Amino acid sequence: MSFLKTTLENPLSAPAHSLRTHNGVDLEFLDTGILRVSPAGALASQKNNYRVVISCGVHGNETAPIEMVEQLFTEIKSGELAVNNELLFIIGNPPAMIQESRFVDENLNRLFSGQHTASESKEANRARLIEEHVTRFYQEGDEGRLHYDLHTAIRGSELEKFAVYPFLHERQWSTAQVAFLERCGLEAILLSSKPAGTFSYFTSNHFGAHSFTIELGKVRKFGDNDMSNFGQAMQGLRDLISGKENFDGKPNAIQVFSVVEEVIKRSDDFKLHVADDAKNFTVFPKGHLLASDKDYEYRTQRDGERFVFPIANVPIGQRAMLVIAPTTL
Ligand SMILES: [Zn+2]
Structure with a gap:
C-alpha cells in the first residue's frame, strides 16, 4: 500500500x-x-x-x-x-x-x-x-x-x-x-x-x-x-x-540572508529586468536595475544583493520578486 x-x-x-x-x-x-x-x-x-x-x-x-x-x-x-x-x-x-x-x-x-x-x-x-x-x-x-x-x-x-x-x-x-x-x-x-x-x-x-x-x-x-x-x-x-535528532549544535557555514525589498507588481507596466533563466541567489553589484514599473524602479542599494523567486506574471498587487542581502542570525 x-x-x-x-x-x-x-x-x-x-x-x-x-x-x-x-x-x-x-x-x-x-x-x-x-x-x-x-x-x-x-x-x-x-x-x-x-x-x-x-x-x-x-x-x-x-x-x-x-x-x-x-x-x-x-x-x-x-x-x-x-x-x-x-x-x-x-x-x-x-x-x-x-x-x-x-x-x-x-x-x-x-x-x-x-x-x-x-x-x-x-x-x-x-x-x-x-x-x-x-x-x-x-x-x-x-x-x-x-x-x-x-x-x-x-x-x-x-x-x-x-x-x-x-x-x-x-x-x-x-x-x-x-x-x-x-x-x-x-x-x-x-x-x-x-x-x-x-x-x-x-x-x-x-x-x-x-x-x-x-x-x-x-x-x-x-x-x-x-x-x-x-x-x-x-x-x-x-x-x-x-527521535535521534535532539537539536543541539550551532550553525557552521550556512549563509543567512534577510529581505531588503519586496518587489510588488503595481501595474501592467511592470517589468523584471532579469533573464528568464537567471538563477535564484544571483549576485548583483550596487546600482543594478532589477525591476521597473509606473513611477517605480528597484536598483540594488549595495554590492552583494541577490534576488529570489522572480515571477513577472503575478496578478497586480502580488509579490513579483524578493531582493535579499547577507545578514547574521
Ligand atoms: Zn513550492
Whole structure:
C-alpha cells in the first residue's frame, strides 16, 4: 500500500481509515493526503519530544518532496524506520499533482492564516481543511511543535538548497533549528521580514512552531528526480522521526540572508529586468536595475544583493520578486 497512490486515487476527499504496523505504529489516513502517525503505545509516554508536521506537494508539480514523503512512509510501514515522535504528513495539493501543475485555481501557499476565507477555489477549500487538521494535531499534546514544508523551485539556483524562515514577530530565530537544516544539506536560510499567507507562517505564528519552507532543488517530473540528491535531507528527517535528532549544535557555514525589498507588481507596466533563466541567489553589484514599473524602479542599494523567486506574471498587487542581502542570525 502506498500513501502517494492512495492520495492520487482519491484527490478530492477520502474516507478515514487506519492500520497498525507489526511494530505497533498507528497510521491513520484522516483524509486525502493527510496521514497521522503515532508511536507504539509504550514509547509514546516516554520519548515523545516533538509534534512534527512534514508537508510536501503544496505546489502540485514539486514531485521530489512527495517522493521523499512516500519513501519515509514505506520505511515506517515496514518497521525499518522507528517512530518516536508524533507525526502529521500532508500531501498538499493532489488535484494539481494529477495535472502536473503548481496549482489548479490559485497558489495554495498564499491562502493560509485565514486568507482562504475570501475564496471558494479548490485551493481555498484545501487550505481550510489542512488548517483544521493541523490545529487538531498540535492541540492534542504539549510536545515541541515543528513543521518542515518541503518544496522544489521553478528556476535554477546559485544556492540549490535553502529554507525560508517565516517572520517571527517577537520570537527569536533558533540557531539550533538552523544547525539542523544545515545538517540536512541546506546552504542558505532566508529570514522573512513580514507575515505571509504561507503554510509555514501559519504554523509558526498560530502555534509557535519552529517552521520552515524548504527548497530542495529544481522541479522535475515524477520519476525524473535523482533521489541521491536528497540523501542528507532524508537522513535528517529519519533522525527526526526516530527521535535521534535532539537539536543541539550551532550553525557552521550556512549563509543567512534577510529581505531588503519586496518587489510588488503595481501595474501592467511592470517589468523584471532579469533573464528568464537567471538563477535564484544571483549576485548583483550596487546600482543594478532589477525591476521597473509606473513611477517605480528597484536598483540594488549595495554590492552583494541577490534576488529570489522572480515571477513577472503575478496578478497586480502580488509579490513579483524578493531582493535579499547577507545578514547574521
Ligand atoms: Zn513550492
